[in-house]
Amino acid sequence: MTTDHPTGGHGPQHDCIFCRIAAGEIPAHVIHEDDQLKAFLDIHPIRPGHVLIIPKAHYDYYESLPAQLAAAIVHLGQRLGRAMKAAYGVERVAFLFTGTDVAHVHAHVVPMHEKTDITSPVYIEQQGLSFRLAPRADDAGLRETVELLNEHLSHAPAAK
Numbered sequence: 001m002t003t004d005h006p007t008g009g010h011g012p013q014h015d016c017i018f019c020r021i022a023a024g025e026i027p028a029h030v031i032h033e034d035d036q037l038k039a040f041l042d043i044h045p046i047r048p049g050h051v052l053i054i055p056k057a058h059y060d061y062y063e064s065l066p067a068q069l070a071a072a073i074v075h076l077g078q079r080l081g082r083a084m085k086a087a088y089g090v091e092r093v094a095f096l097f098t099g100t101d102v103a104h105v106h107a108h109v110v111p112m113h114e115k116t117d118i119t120s121p122v123y124i125e126q127q128g129l130s131f132r133l134a135p136r137a138d139d140a141g142l143r144e145t146v147e148l149l150n151e152h153l154s155h156a157p158a159a160k
């Protein structure tokens with residue numbers, strides 16, 4: 001059963017892992033939480049500090065998000081981007097919606113150390129690449145990352 005959410009999304013879907021994380025039923029390494037959003041570490045990070053931002057309401061696709069909610073996600077991504085640049089000394093932070101893994105809108109925010117951190121096989125000369133899931137990060141390391149990002153996030157105020 002699904003119920004309508006005030007933002008026009010759906011209420012908790014019991015088979016959706018991100019709805020369960022949003023509700024606090026499944027623990028996560030949380031970086032930020034407010035009325036609408038939750039941001040937490042990807043446990044299979046591309047790089048340490050790889051964060052996922054989700055709306056608490058269930059939407060399948062980013063293009064279905066109300067503009068205000070989409071803006072709130074981007075805005076939090078901007079703050080996280082500044083925090084990651086300060087924490088990791090990187091020049092760029094990637095922000096992207098892909099949705100190939102869990103069908104609950106989530107933005108990936110990834111500190112980019114190499115151009116290939118976010119790429120397509122189209123851009124790679126060598127053919128016949130095979131892909132795997134990134135290794136599971138250990139929880140002690142994830143807890144340290146939460147502390148590091150929170151420290152820098154507190155110095156990354158809202159954009160005006």
Ligand SMILES: [Zn+2]
Nearest residue numbers: 016019058104
């Ligand atoms: Zn969901």
